[in-house]
Amino acid sequence: MIFYGNSVILAGMQAILEARNDFDVISMDQPLEQSLDEFRLMQPATVIFDMRATPVDILLPLLQQAGLQLIGIDPETHQALVWSGMQLQEPNSQQLVQAIMEYAGGKDRRQDPPNPGGTE
Numbered sequence: 001m002i003f004y005g006n007s008v009i010l011a012g013m014q015a016i017l018e019a020r021n022d023f024d025v026i027s028m029d030q031p032l033e034q035s036l037d038e039f040r041l042m043q044p045a046t047v048i049f050d051m052r053a054t055p056v057d058i059l060l061p062l063l064q065q066a067g068l069q070l071i072g073i074d075p076e077t078h079q080a081l082v083w084s085g086m087q088l089q090e091p092n093s094q095q096l097v098q099a100i101m102e103y104a105g106g107k108d109r110r111q112d113p114p115n116p117g118g119t120e
Contacts, residue, residue: 007073048073
């Protein structure tokens, strides 16, 4: 897992995940031109970044790497957006629904109560 950037919210999340010992966590904040090649070489499962400091369109080419997730954190709106490089070869409708449900954690969001804070 790579944390890209140097915002306070990323540092806090990184500290929490490092304490769990479940993940290999790396922090990077060098210019993107240098970082993209390193990201590809490291083959991370996840890249977490501050959307206010890093334009997502620069990171989207990384999604060609199978299994990669990009998680953009927006500290101003308290939202996180996830992009996935998951690929299915010639899926039928049932396979697409299954993939969506697995990615969403199997939750049927229509039955969830409204979240007044606006975050998930």
